Amino acid sequence: MEEEIKSEFKRSQFDLEDEEEILRKCVTFCINYGLAPSDLVSCWEAYYLNGMLDGSIVQNAEIDGFLLHLQNQKKEDVVKEKEEAGLHMYSIADVEMILNNDDDTMDNTPGTPINHHQDLFSPAPDSTSLMYENVLSSGKPSKSKLETPFSKRTDRFLVKFNMNTVPDIENGKQEPNHEIDEDDVVRRVPSRKRCSLVIHGSGSKPNCRFMYDRLEDRLNAIENRIRKHTRAFVASGIHEEPTDPTTASQRSIFAVGMICCDGEGRLNEKSVMLQSSIEHSGGECVRLELHRLSHYSIFPGQVVCIEGHNPSGHCFIASNLVDSIPTSIADENLNPAKKQAIDKENQPTDLLSKERELSMIIAAGPFTTTDNLLFEPLMELLAYAKRRPPQLLVLLGPFVDSEHPEVKKGTVDKSFDEIFHFEILRKLEDYVECMGSARVLLVPSIRDASHDFVFPQPAFDINLPDLKSQIACLGNPGVFEANEVKVGCCTVDILKQISGEEISRTAADGKPIDRMSRLANHILNQQSFYPLYPPAEIPLDFSLAPEALQLSLVPDILILPSDIKYFVKVLSSESEGINHNKCIAVNPGRLAKGEGGGTFVELDYYGGSDQINASIVGI
16 A cells, blocks of 8 residues: 555655655555545645645655644535435534524513414424524624624634735725724725726626537637637747647657547546647647656646657657747737726716726635525625725625535525525625725626526626616626726636646756646636636536637736635746736635635735735635
Protein backbone atom coordinates (compact mmCIF):
# COMPACT_ATOMS: atom_id res chain seq x y z
CA MET A 1 0.00 0.00 0.00
CA GLU A 2 2.91 2.36 0.69
CA GLU A 3 4.09 2.01 -2.91
CA GLU A 4 0.58 2.72 -4.22
CA ILE A 5 0.29 5.84 -2.06
CA LYS A 6 3.72 7.03 -3.18
CA SER A 7 2.79 6.41 -6.82
CA GLU A 8 -0.48 8.37 -6.47
CA PHE A 9 1.34 11.34 -4.90
CA LYS A 10 3.89 11.27 -7.72
CA ARG A 11 1.13 11.10 -10.33
CA SER A 12 -0.40 14.24 -8.81
CA GLN A 13 3.09 15.83 -8.88
CA PHE A 14 3.67 15.91 -5.10
CA ASP A 15 7.00 15.02 -3.49
CA LEU A 16 7.32 13.71 0.08
CA GLU A 17 9.63 15.45 2.56
CA ASP A 18 10.06 12.66 5.15
CA GLU A 19 8.99 9.80 2.89
CA GLU A 20 9.05 6.89 5.35
CA GLU A 21 7.25 8.71 8.16
CA ILE A 22 4.60 10.29 5.89
CA LEU A 23 3.86 7.02 4.11
CA ARG A 24 3.48 5.23 7.46
CA LYS A 25 0.91 7.81 8.60
CA CYS A 26 -0.90 7.70 5.26
CA VAL A 27 -1.25 3.90 5.48
CA THR A 28 -2.81 4.37 8.92
CA PHE A 29 -5.25 6.95 7.49
CA CYS A 30 -6.27 4.59 4.69
CA ILE A 31 -6.95 1.75 7.16
CA ASN A 32 -8.79 3.88 9.75
CA TYR A 33 -11.00 5.74 7.29
CA GLY A 34 -11.44 3.04 4.63
CA LEU A 35 -9.76 5.02 1.86
CA ALA A 36 -8.05 3.78 -1.27
CA PRO A 37 -4.65 5.39 -2.04
CA SER A 38 -6.18 7.38 -4.92
CA ASP A 39 -8.98 8.66 -2.64
CA LEU A 40 -6.45 9.65 0.02
CA VAL A 41 -4.42 11.71 -2.47
CA SER A 42 -7.62 13.32 -3.80
CA CYS A 43 -8.45 14.37 -0.21
CA TRP A 44 -4.91 15.76 0.13
CA GLU A 45 -5.38 17.84 -3.06
CA ALA A 46 -8.60 19.33 -1.64
CA TYR A 47 -6.82 20.11 1.65
CA TYR A 48 -3.85 21.55 -0.30
CA LEU A 49 -6.11 23.87 -2.33
CA ASN A 50 -8.32 25.05 0.53
CA GLY A 51 -5.31 25.63 2.75
CA MET A 52 -3.45 27.48 -0.05
CA LEU A 53 -0.27 25.58 0.83
CA ASP A 54 2.91 26.62 -0.97
CA GLY A 55 5.05 24.33 -3.09
CA SER A 56 4.46 20.76 -4.19
CA ILE A 57 6.27 19.05 -1.29
CA VAL A 58 4.17 17.21 1.31
CA GLN A 59 5.72 18.18 4.64
CA ASN A 60 5.45 16.14 7.82
CA ALA A 61 4.29 19.22 9.74
CA GLU A 62 1.19 19.44 7.52
CA ILE A 63 0.02 15.87 8.13
CA ASP A 64 -1.63 16.68 11.50
CA GLY A 65 -3.79 19.33 9.84
CA PHE A 66 -4.61 16.85 7.08
CA LEU A 67 -5.75 14.32 9.70
CA LEU A 68 -8.15 16.91 11.15
CA HIS A 69 -9.47 17.52 7.61
CA LEU A 70 -10.16 13.77 7.19
CA GLN A 71 -11.92 13.61 10.57
CA ASN A 72 -14.19 16.55 9.69
CA GLN A 73 -14.97 15.04 6.29
CA LYS A 74 -15.87 11.70 7.90
CA LYS A 75 -18.11 13.50 10.40
CA GLU A 76 -19.92 15.32 7.58
CA ASP A 77 -20.44 12.03 5.72
CA VAL A 78 -22.00 10.45 8.85
CA VAL A 79 -24.36 13.42 9.30
CA LYS A 80 -25.32 13.30 5.62
CA GLU A 81 -26.07 9.56 5.81
CA LYS A 82 -28.35 10.10 8.79
CA GLU A 83 -30.18 12.94 7.05
CA GLU A 84 -30.71 10.83 3.93
CA ALA A 85 -32.07 8.03 6.12
CA GLY A 86 -34.69 10.45 7.48
CA LEU A 87 -33.03 10.89 10.88
CA HIS A 88 -32.79 14.40 12.33
CA MET A 89 -29.84 15.28 14.56
CA TYR A 90 -31.28 17.54 17.23
CA SER A 91 -29.21 20.42 18.55
CA ILE A 92 -29.59 22.98 21.32
CA ALA A 93 -31.15 25.33 18.75
CA ASP A 94 -34.06 22.88 18.23
CA VAL A 95 -34.71 22.64 21.97
CA GLU A 96 -34.61 26.41 22.46
CA MET A 97 -36.94 26.98 19.51
CA ILE A 98 -39.52 24.51 20.88
CA LEU A 99 -39.35 26.01 24.38
CA ASN A 100 -39.61 29.57 23.09
CA ASN A 101 -42.56 28.70 20.88
CA ASP A 102 -44.30 27.05 23.84
CA ASP A 103 -43.73 30.18 25.91
CA ASP A 104 -45.18 32.37 23.18
CA THR A 105 -48.42 30.36 23.05
CA MET A 106 -49.09 30.61 26.81
CA ASP A 107 -51.47 33.47 27.50
CA ASN A 108 -53.52 33.83 30.69
CA THR A 109 -55.53 36.81 29.43
CA PRO A 110 -59.30 36.14 29.55
CA GLY A 111 -60.91 35.92 26.14
CA THR A 112 -63.12 33.87 23.84
CA PRO A 113 -63.38 30.22 24.93
CA ILE A 114 -61.31 27.79 22.89
CA ASN A 115 -62.65 24.59 21.38
CA HIS A 116 -60.20 22.13 22.94
CA HIS A 117 -61.69 19.18 21.04
CA GLN A 118 -60.85 20.88 17.76
CA ASP A 119 -57.38 21.79 19.09
CA LEU A 120 -56.51 18.17 19.80
CA PHE A 121 -57.24 16.96 16.30
CA SER A 122 -56.08 19.95 14.24
CA PRO A 123 -52.55 19.66 12.79
CA ALA A 124 -49.90 21.59 14.69
CA PRO A 125 -47.90 24.16 12.73
CA ASP A 126 -44.39 22.99 11.90
CA SER A 127 -41.29 24.77 13.14
CA THR A 128 -40.46 26.09 9.66
CA SER A 129 -43.74 28.03 9.33
CA LEU A 130 -43.30 29.44 12.84
CA MET A 131 -39.86 30.71 11.89
CA TYR A 132 -41.23 32.39 8.78
CA GLU A 133 -44.05 34.06 10.73
CA ASN A 134 -41.54 35.49 13.17
CA VAL A 135 -39.31 36.80 10.37
CA LEU A 136 -42.00 38.18 8.04
CA SER A 137 -43.96 39.90 10.79
CA SER A 138 -41.04 41.88 12.20
CA GLY A 139 -38.54 41.91 9.32
CA LYS A 140 -35.92 40.19 11.49
CA PRO A 141 -35.93 37.34 14.02
CA SER A 142 -36.34 38.33 17.63
CA LYS A 143 -33.58 37.23 19.97
CA SER A 144 -36.18 36.40 22.61
CA LYS A 145 -37.87 34.01 20.18
CA LEU A 146 -34.93 32.32 18.52
CA GLU A 147 -31.26 31.93 19.31
CA THR A 148 -29.22 30.45 16.48
CA PRO A 149 -25.57 29.38 16.30
CA PHE A 150 -24.97 32.25 13.85
CA SER A 151 -26.31 34.85 16.30
CA LYS A 152 -23.95 33.51 19.00
CA ARG A 153 -20.77 33.86 16.94
CA THR A 154 -17.96 35.92 18.47
CA ASP A 155 -15.50 37.15 15.80
CA ARG A 156 -17.75 39.49 13.83
CA PHE A 157 -16.47 41.40 10.79
CA LEU A 158 -12.90 40.28 11.35
CA VAL A 159 -10.58 41.27 8.48
CA LYS A 160 -8.94 38.04 7.29
CA PHE A 161 -6.90 39.53 4.42
CA ASN A 162 -6.03 43.06 3.37
CA MET A 163 -4.40 44.53 0.25
CA ASN A 164 -3.85 48.25 0.61
CA THR A 165 -1.88 49.97 -2.17
CA VAL A 166 -3.44 53.43 -1.74
CA PRO A 167 -3.30 54.12 2.00
CA ASP A 168 -3.56 57.91 1.75
CA ILE A 169 -6.80 58.16 -0.23
CA GLU A 170 -9.85 59.08 1.81
CA ASN A 171 -12.79 56.91 0.81
CA GLY A 172 -15.43 58.48 3.01
CA LYS A 173 -16.22 55.28 4.90
CA GLN A 174 -16.64 54.80 8.62
CA GLU A 175 -14.80 52.16 10.56
CA PRO A 176 -17.21 49.40 11.53
CA ASN A 177 -18.69 49.75 15.01
CA HIS A 178 -20.93 46.87 15.95
CA GLU A 179 -22.51 48.64 18.93
CA ILE A 180 -24.09 51.42 16.85
CA ASP A 181 -27.89 51.56 16.92
CA GLU A 182 -29.54 51.03 13.53
CA ASP A 183 -31.38 54.38 13.63
CA ASP A 184 -28.10 56.12 14.49
CA VAL A 185 -26.47 54.43 11.48
CA VAL A 186 -29.10 55.88 9.16
CA ARG A 187 -28.50 59.38 10.49
CA ARG A 188 -24.70 59.13 10.15
CA VAL A 189 -24.50 57.60 6.65
CA PRO A 190 -22.16 59.79 4.55
CA SER A 191 -23.47 60.91 1.17
CA ARG A 192 -21.99 58.93 -1.73
CA LYS A 193 -22.24 59.75 -5.41
CA ARG A 194 -24.10 57.16 -7.43
CA CYS A 195 -22.03 55.13 -9.85
CA SER A 196 -22.94 54.71 -13.51
CA LEU A 197 -23.92 51.18 -14.51
CA VAL A 198 -23.93 49.60 -17.97
CA ILE A 199 -24.90 45.94 -18.54
CA HIS A 200 -23.33 44.14 -21.51
CA GLY A 201 -26.17 41.90 -22.63
CA SER A 202 -25.04 39.07 -24.90
CA GLY A 203 -26.47 36.18 -22.89
CA SER A 204 -29.72 34.27 -22.98
CA LYS A 205 -32.98 36.09 -22.32
CA PRO A 206 -35.39 35.48 -19.39
CA ASN A 207 -37.98 32.73 -19.97
CA CYS A 208 -35.89 31.24 -22.79
CA ARG A 209 -36.34 27.62 -23.89
CA PHE A 210 -33.47 25.33 -22.98
CA MET A 211 -32.50 21.64 -23.07
CA TYR A 212 -32.80 21.80 -26.86
CA ASP A 213 -29.10 21.70 -27.75
CA ARG A 214 -28.02 19.08 -30.27
CA LEU A 215 -24.74 17.30 -30.87
CA GLU A 216 -24.31 19.59 -33.87
CA ASP A 217 -24.45 22.64 -31.58
CA ARG A 218 -21.65 21.24 -29.41
CA LEU A 219 -19.46 20.40 -32.41
CA ASN A 220 -19.99 23.86 -33.90
CA ALA A 221 -19.12 25.56 -30.59
CA ILE A 222 -15.84 23.63 -30.32
CA GLU A 223 -14.96 24.24 -33.98
CA ASN A 224 -15.72 27.97 -33.72
CA ARG A 225 -13.51 28.26 -30.63
CA ILE A 226 -10.55 26.57 -32.33
CA ARG A 227 -10.96 28.66 -35.49
CA LYS A 228 -11.28 31.91 -33.55
CA HIS A 229 -8.11 31.21 -31.59
CA THR A 230 -6.28 30.13 -34.76
CA ARG A 231 -7.11 33.49 -36.38
CA ALA A 232 -5.88 35.30 -33.27
CA PHE A 233 -2.54 33.43 -33.31
CA VAL A 234 -2.00 34.14 -37.02
CA ALA A 235 -3.10 37.79 -36.74
CA SER A 236 -0.57 38.39 -33.97
CA GLY A 237 2.21 37.97 -36.56
CA ILE A 238 4.23 35.73 -34.26
CA HIS A 239 3.05 32.45 -35.75
CA GLU A 240 2.62 31.20 -39.31
CA GLU A 241 -0.46 29.54 -40.78
CA PRO A 242 -1.10 26.28 -38.84
CA THR A 243 -0.84 22.84 -40.44
CA ASP A 244 -2.38 19.43 -39.85
CA PRO A 245 -0.75 17.90 -36.71
CA THR A 246 -1.86 14.36 -37.68
CA THR A 247 0.34 14.32 -40.82
CA ALA A 248 3.79 12.72 -40.52
CA SER A 249 6.56 15.31 -40.77
CA GLN A 250 10.23 15.42 -39.79
CA ARG A 251 10.37 19.21 -39.78
CA SER A 252 9.01 21.44 -37.02
CA ILE A 253 5.43 22.52 -37.64
CA PHE A 254 2.89 24.79 -35.95
CA ALA A 255 -0.61 23.57 -34.99
CA VAL A 256 -3.60 24.83 -33.02
CA GLY A 257 -6.04 22.50 -31.30
CA MET A 258 -7.97 21.57 -28.18
CA ILE A 259 -6.61 19.40 -25.36
CA CYS A 260 -8.69 16.27 -24.78
CA CYS A 261 -8.38 12.90 -23.06
CA ASP A 262 -8.14 9.61 -24.97
CA GLY A 263 -10.67 7.87 -22.72
CA GLU A 264 -12.77 8.05 -19.58
CA GLY A 265 -11.25 9.27 -16.34
CA ARG A 266 -8.88 12.03 -15.39
CA LEU A 267 -6.29 13.45 -17.77
CA ASN A 268 -2.67 12.30 -17.33
CA GLU A 269 0.57 12.60 -19.30
CA LYS A 270 -0.08 9.34 -21.20
CA SER A 271 -3.65 10.17 -22.22
CA VAL A 272 -3.24 13.70 -23.66
CA MET A 273 -4.67 14.15 -27.16
CA LEU A 274 -4.79 17.19 -29.47
CA GLN A 275 -7.94 17.78 -31.53
CA SER A 276 -7.39 20.18 -34.43
CA SER A 277 -10.06 21.96 -36.46
CA ILE A 278 -12.13 20.34 -39.20
CA GLU A 279 -10.51 22.81 -41.63
CA HIS A 280 -6.97 21.55 -41.01
CA SER A 281 -7.32 17.89 -39.94
CA GLY A 282 -10.96 16.95 -40.41
CA GLY A 283 -11.41 17.11 -36.64
CA GLU A 284 -9.09 14.14 -36.04
CA CYS A 285 -7.11 13.71 -32.82
CA VAL A 286 -3.45 12.85 -32.39
CA ARG A 287 -1.57 11.75 -29.29
CA LEU A 288 0.45 14.56 -27.72
CA GLU A 289 3.85 13.87 -26.12
CA LEU A 290 4.92 16.50 -23.52
CA HIS A 291 8.16 15.06 -22.08
CA ARG A 292 10.33 17.70 -23.81
CA LEU A 293 8.50 20.61 -22.18
CA SER A 294 10.07 22.06 -19.01
CA HIS A 295 6.74 23.41 -17.78
CA TYR A 296 3.07 23.38 -18.76
CA SER A 297 -0.43 23.53 -17.31
CA ILE A 298 -3.21 21.89 -19.35
CA PHE A 299 -6.77 20.65 -18.91
CA PRO A 300 -9.48 19.17 -21.21
CA GLY A 301 -11.08 21.83 -23.40
CA GLN A 302 -8.06 24.16 -23.39
CA VAL A 303 -7.14 25.55 -26.83
CA VAL A 304 -3.36 25.70 -27.27
CA CYS A 305 -0.74 26.56 -29.86
CA ILE A 306 1.80 23.74 -30.29
CA GLU A 307 5.18 23.70 -32.00
CA GLY A 308 6.87 20.35 -32.63
CA HIS A 309 7.04 17.47 -35.10
CA ASN A 310 5.22 14.21 -35.82
CA PRO A 311 7.77 11.69 -37.19
CA SER A 312 5.38 8.72 -37.39
CA GLY A 313 2.00 10.38 -37.93
CA HIS A 314 0.69 8.85 -34.69
CA CYS A 315 2.34 11.00 -32.00
CA PHE A 316 3.00 14.75 -32.03
CA ILE A 317 6.11 15.56 -29.98
CA ALA A 318 5.74 19.08 -28.56
CA SER A 319 8.77 21.37 -28.22
CA ASN A 320 6.79 24.50 -27.28
CA LEU A 321 3.28 25.07 -25.94
CA VAL A 322 1.45 28.41 -25.75
CA ASP A 323 -1.85 28.44 -23.84
CA SER A 324 -2.59 32.19 -23.91
CA ILE A 325 -4.62 33.58 -26.80
CA PRO A 326 -3.43 36.97 -28.17
CA THR A 327 -5.97 39.72 -27.53
CA SER A 328 -6.60 41.98 -30.49
CA ILE A 329 -7.33 45.67 -30.02
CA ALA A 330 -10.63 45.24 -31.83
CA ASP A 331 -11.82 42.82 -29.17
CA GLU A 332 -11.32 45.41 -26.46
CA ASN A 333 -14.13 47.56 -27.88
CA LEU A 334 -17.41 45.98 -26.88
CA ASN A 335 -20.39 46.16 -29.20
CA PRO A 336 -22.25 49.34 -28.13
CA ALA A 337 -25.50 47.92 -29.47
CA LYS A 338 -25.43 45.26 -26.76
CA LYS A 339 -24.97 47.68 -23.87
CA GLN A 340 -27.84 48.46 -21.54
CA ALA A 341 -27.39 51.66 -19.56
CA ILE A 342 -29.17 51.56 -16.21
CA ASP A 343 -30.81 54.98 -15.79
CA LYS A 344 -27.59 56.79 -16.70
CA GLU A 345 -29.38 59.37 -18.84
CA ASN A 346 -31.82 60.22 -16.02
CA GLN A 347 -29.15 60.74 -13.41
CA PRO A 348 -27.98 64.32 -12.73
CA THR A 349 -24.35 64.85 -13.69
CA ASP A 350 -23.39 66.28 -10.33
CA LEU A 351 -24.49 63.06 -8.59
CA LEU A 352 -22.39 60.75 -10.77
CA SER A 353 -19.08 59.60 -9.33
CA LYS A 354 -15.63 60.13 -10.79
CA GLU A 355 -14.76 57.97 -13.77
CA ARG A 356 -12.56 54.89 -13.24
CA GLU A 357 -13.13 54.95 -9.47
CA LEU A 358 -15.47 52.47 -7.84
CA SER A 359 -16.37 51.27 -4.35
CA MET A 360 -17.90 47.77 -4.10
CA ILE A 361 -18.96 45.12 -1.61
CA ILE A 362 -18.98 41.64 -3.19
CA ALA A 363 -20.71 38.66 -1.58
CA ALA A 364 -21.61 35.19 -2.87
CA GLY A 365 -24.32 32.86 -1.58
CA PRO A 366 -25.55 30.90 0.20
CA PHE A 367 -27.03 33.82 2.15
CA THR A 368 -28.49 31.75 4.99
CA THR A 369 -27.08 29.07 7.26
CA THR A 370 -27.91 25.38 6.88
CA ASP A 371 -29.91 25.15 10.13
CA ASN A 372 -32.65 27.62 9.11
CA LEU A 373 -34.01 29.93 6.40
CA LEU A 374 -33.80 33.17 8.39
CA PHE A 375 -31.15 34.73 6.08
CA GLU A 376 -29.27 36.19 9.05
CA PRO A 377 -25.94 36.53 7.15
CA LEU A 378 -27.68 38.63 4.49
CA MET A 379 -29.20 40.93 7.12
CA GLU A 380 -25.80 41.33 8.78
CA LEU A 381 -24.21 42.14 5.41
CA LEU A 382 -26.81 44.83 4.65
CA ALA A 383 -26.30 46.32 8.11
CA TYR A 384 -22.55 46.45 7.41
CA ALA A 385 -23.21 48.07 4.02
CA LYS A 386 -25.23 50.77 5.80
CA ARG A 387 -22.33 51.53 8.13
CA ARG A 388 -19.75 51.46 5.31
CA PRO A 389 -21.84 52.27 2.23
CA PRO A 390 -20.39 51.18 -1.13
CA GLN A 391 -21.44 52.62 -4.47
CA LEU A 392 -22.28 49.13 -5.72
CA LEU A 393 -23.34 46.03 -3.81
CA VAL A 394 -22.74 42.90 -5.93
CA LEU A 395 -24.63 39.81 -4.73
CA LEU A 396 -23.97 36.49 -6.48
CA GLY A 397 -26.17 33.41 -6.08
CA PRO A 398 -27.29 31.01 -4.90
CA PHE A 399 -29.99 33.02 -3.11
CA VAL A 400 -32.48 30.19 -2.47
CA ASP A 401 -29.93 27.39 -2.43
CA SER A 402 -31.12 24.07 -3.87
CA GLU A 403 -28.48 22.37 -1.68
CA HIS A 404 -30.00 23.73 1.56
CA PRO A 405 -31.21 20.82 3.76
CA GLU A 406 -34.76 22.19 4.15
CA VAL A 407 -35.05 22.86 0.41
CA LYS A 408 -33.77 19.38 -0.47
CA LYS A 409 -36.18 17.72 1.97
CA GLY A 410 -39.12 19.82 0.76
CA THR A 411 -40.07 20.94 4.29
CA VAL A 412 -40.55 24.64 3.42
CA ASP A 413 -44.16 25.87 3.37
CA LYS A 414 -43.63 28.56 0.75
CA SER A 415 -42.70 28.42 -2.91
CA PHE A 416 -39.12 29.20 -3.89
CA ASP A 417 -40.26 32.38 -5.65
CA GLU A 418 -42.01 33.55 -2.49
CA ILE A 419 -38.89 32.93 -0.41
CA PHE A 420 -36.81 34.86 -2.96
CA HIS A 421 -39.18 37.84 -2.98
CA PHE A 422 -39.87 37.95 0.78
CA GLU A 423 -36.38 37.16 2.09
CA ILE A 424 -34.15 38.68 -0.61
CA LEU A 425 -35.89 41.35 -2.66
CA ARG A 426 -37.84 42.88 0.22
CA LYS A 427 -34.65 43.32 2.27
CA LEU A 428 -32.85 44.83 -0.73
CA GLU A 429 -35.74 47.24 -1.36
CA ASP A 430 -35.49 48.47 2.24
CA TYR A 431 -31.72 48.82 1.86
CA VAL A 432 -31.76 50.95 -1.33
CA GLU A 433 -34.65 53.10 -0.07
CA CYS A 434 -32.65 53.76 3.09
CA MET A 435 -29.35 54.47 1.32
CA GLY A 436 -30.70 56.61 -1.52
CA SER A 437 -27.82 56.56 -3.99
CA ALA A 438 -26.78 52.92 -3.56
CA ARG A 439 -27.00 50.38 -6.38
CA VAL A 440 -27.42 46.60 -6.10
CA LEU A 441 -26.53 44.04 -8.78
CA LEU A 442 -27.88 40.48 -8.63
CA VAL A 443 -26.22 37.55 -10.45
CA PRO A 444 -27.96 34.12 -10.42
CA SER A 445 -26.44 30.69 -9.89
CA ILE A 446 -27.33 27.26 -11.26
CA ARG A 447 -27.92 26.30 -7.60
CA ASP A 448 -30.81 28.80 -7.35
CA ALA A 449 -33.98 26.79 -6.75
CA SER A 450 -36.10 29.75 -7.93
CA HIS A 451 -34.36 30.16 -11.29
CA ASP A 452 -33.64 28.29 -14.53
CA PHE A 453 -31.26 25.35 -14.16
CA VAL A 454 -29.17 26.04 -17.27
CA PHE A 455 -25.80 27.56 -18.17
CA PRO A 456 -25.40 30.19 -19.65
CA GLN A 457 -28.13 31.46 -17.35
CA PRO A 458 -30.49 34.38 -18.00
CA ALA A 459 -30.71 37.26 -15.56
CA PHE A 460 -33.44 37.37 -12.90
CA ASP A 461 -36.71 38.74 -14.26
CA ILE A 462 -37.83 40.97 -11.38
CA ASN A 463 -40.49 43.61 -11.62
CA LEU A 464 -39.50 46.60 -9.49
CA PRO A 465 -40.47 49.66 -11.60
CA ASP A 466 -39.86 52.15 -8.79
CA LEU A 467 -36.37 50.79 -8.03
CA LYS A 468 -35.30 49.68 -11.52
CA SER A 469 -32.44 52.19 -11.53
CA GLN A 470 -31.09 50.90 -8.22
CA ILE A 471 -31.59 47.10 -8.33
CA ALA A 472 -30.27 45.59 -11.57
CA CYS A 473 -29.77 42.01 -12.74
CA LEU A 474 -26.96 40.39 -14.73
CA GLY A 475 -26.85 37.04 -16.53
CA ASN A 476 -24.51 34.23 -15.52
CA PRO A 477 -21.84 34.68 -16.78
CA GLY A 478 -21.93 38.38 -17.55
CA VAL A 479 -19.95 41.60 -17.95
CA PHE A 480 -20.87 45.07 -16.75
CA GLU A 481 -19.26 48.50 -16.43
CA ALA A 482 -19.55 50.73 -13.38
CA ASN A 483 -17.88 54.13 -13.60
CA GLU A 484 -16.16 52.74 -16.74
CA VAL A 485 -14.58 49.95 -14.67
CA LYS A 486 -15.12 46.66 -16.56
CA VAL A 487 -16.16 43.74 -14.34
CA GLY A 488 -16.74 40.10 -15.34
CA CYS A 489 -18.73 37.62 -13.19
CA CYS A 490 -19.34 33.88 -13.28
CA THR A 491 -21.01 32.02 -10.40
CA VAL A 492 -20.19 28.50 -11.67
CA ASP A 493 -17.27 27.19 -9.58
CA ILE A 494 -14.93 26.97 -12.57
CA LEU A 495 -11.79 27.31 -10.41
CA LYS A 496 -12.60 24.17 -8.43
CA GLN A 497 -13.59 22.28 -11.57
CA ILE A 498 -10.39 23.17 -13.46
CA SER A 499 -8.27 22.30 -10.41
CA GLY A 500 -9.78 18.81 -10.45
CA GLU A 501 -8.94 18.24 -14.14
CA GLU A 502 -5.66 20.14 -14.61
CA ILE A 503 -2.24 18.50 -14.89
CA SER A 504 0.90 20.63 -14.72
CA ARG A 505 4.66 20.59 -14.55
CA THR A 506 6.84 23.36 -13.14
CA ALA A 507 10.38 24.14 -14.22
CA ALA A 508 13.01 22.66 -11.91
CA ASP A 509 14.82 26.00 -11.53
CA GLY A 510 11.67 28.12 -11.67
CA LYS A 511 10.19 30.11 -8.79
CA PRO A 512 7.18 28.68 -6.89
CA ILE A 513 3.92 29.29 -8.74
CA ASP A 514 0.78 30.45 -6.96
CA ARG A 515 -1.75 27.83 -8.02
CA MET A 516 -4.78 30.06 -7.38
CA SER A 517 -3.38 32.71 -9.73
CA ARG A 518 -2.63 30.06 -12.34
CA LEU A 519 -6.18 28.69 -12.21
CA ALA A 520 -7.70 32.17 -12.52
CA ASN A 521 -5.29 33.02 -15.35
CA HIS A 522 -6.71 30.15 -17.41
CA ILE A 523 -9.95 32.15 -17.72
CA LEU A 524 -8.09 35.18 -19.12
CA ASN A 525 -5.73 33.19 -21.32
CA GLN A 526 -8.55 31.17 -22.89
CA GLN A 527 -10.85 34.21 -23.21
CA SER A 528 -13.72 32.10 -21.90
CA PHE A 529 -15.72 32.04 -18.66
CA TYR A 530 -15.98 28.25 -19.01
CA PRO A 531 -13.08 26.77 -21.06
CA LEU A 532 -13.47 23.25 -19.62
CA TYR A 533 -14.82 20.55 -21.95
CA PRO A 534 -16.49 18.13 -21.37
CA PRO A 535 -18.33 20.15 -18.71
CA ALA A 536 -18.11 18.95 -15.12
CA GLU A 537 -21.68 18.14 -14.06
CA ILE A 538 -23.25 21.45 -15.07
CA PRO A 539 -26.22 21.98 -17.44
CA LEU A 540 -24.16 23.52 -20.26
CA ASP A 541 -26.47 24.29 -23.22
CA PHE A 542 -24.71 25.30 -26.45
CA SER A 543 -27.97 26.18 -28.16
CA LEU A 544 -28.40 29.26 -25.95
CA ALA A 545 -26.00 32.10 -26.65
CA PRO A 546 -22.56 30.48 -26.72
CA GLU A 547 -21.11 33.99 -27.17
CA ALA A 548 -22.11 34.65 -23.55
CA LEU A 549 -19.24 32.37 -22.47
CA GLN A 550 -16.68 34.44 -24.38
CA LEU A 551 -14.44 36.89 -22.55
CA SER A 552 -12.86 38.74 -25.43
CA LEU A 553 -11.55 41.58 -23.27
CA VAL A 554 -9.39 41.59 -20.15
CA PRO A 555 -11.68 43.05 -17.46
CA ASP A 556 -10.42 45.31 -14.72
CA ILE A 557 -12.03 43.02 -12.12
CA LEU A 558 -12.90 39.32 -12.50
CA ILE A 559 -15.27 37.87 -9.86
CA LEU A 560 -15.08 34.06 -9.54
CA PRO A 561 -16.86 32.77 -6.40
CA SER A 562 -15.60 29.36 -5.37
CA ASP A 563 -15.60 26.82 -2.53
CA ILE A 564 -11.80 27.08 -2.70
CA LYS A 565 -10.34 29.47 -0.14
CA TYR A 566 -11.11 33.18 -0.64
CA PHE A 567 -8.51 35.44 -2.30
CA VAL A 568 -7.86 38.77 -4.01
CA LYS A 569 -5.02 38.60 -6.54
CA VAL A 570 -3.60 40.75 -9.33
CA LEU A 571 -3.30 38.72 -12.54
CA SER A 572 -1.43 39.51 -15.75
CA SER A 573 -2.53 38.20 -19.14
CA GLU A 574 0.34 36.31 -20.76
CA SER A 575 -0.26 36.89 -24.48
CA GLU A 576 2.90 36.72 -26.55
CA GLY A 577 3.97 40.00 -28.10
CA ILE A 578 1.00 41.86 -26.60
CA ASN A 579 1.04 44.40 -23.79
CA HIS A 580 0.21 42.60 -20.57
CA ASN A 581 -3.14 43.79 -19.21
CA LYS A 582 -3.54 43.36 -15.48
CA CYS A 583 -6.74 42.20 -13.85
CA ILE A 584 -7.88 41.87 -10.24
CA ALA A 585 -9.27 38.37 -9.58
CA VAL A 586 -11.65 38.11 -6.63
CA ASN A 587 -13.00 35.03 -4.88
CA PRO A 588 -15.16 36.39 -2.04
CA GLY A 589 -15.79 32.93 -0.58
CA ARG A 590 -19.28 32.06 0.67
CA LEU A 591 -21.27 34.40 2.93
CA ALA A 592 -22.61 31.45 4.93
CA LYS A 593 -20.76 28.21 5.70
CA GLY A 594 -22.72 25.51 7.47
CA GLU A 595 -24.28 26.96 10.62
CA GLY A 596 -21.72 29.79 10.78
CA GLY A 597 -20.67 32.85 8.88
CA GLY A 598 -18.38 33.01 5.87
CA THR A 599 -16.65 35.89 4.10
CA PHE A 600 -17.21 38.76 1.68
CA VAL A 601 -14.96 41.28 -0.08
CA GLU A 602 -14.84 45.05 0.27
CA LEU A 603 -13.03 46.59 -2.71
CA ASP A 604 -12.13 50.21 -3.55
CA TYR A 605 -10.76 50.66 -7.08
CA TYR A 606 -8.89 53.88 -7.93
CA GLY A 607 -8.18 53.57 -11.65
CA GLY A 608 -5.76 50.63 -11.90
CA SER A 609 -4.75 47.27 -10.51
CA ASP A 610 -1.93 48.94 -8.58
CA GLN A 611 -4.32 51.39 -6.92
CA ILE A 612 -6.78 49.39 -4.85
CA ASN A 613 -7.86 48.86 -1.27
CA ALA A 614 -9.25 45.35 -0.80
CA SER A 615 -10.30 43.54 2.35
CA ILE A 616 -11.69 40.05 2.88
CA VAL A 617 -14.00 40.29 5.87
CA GLY A 618 -15.40 37.41 7.91
CA ILE A 619 -19.02 38.02 8.72
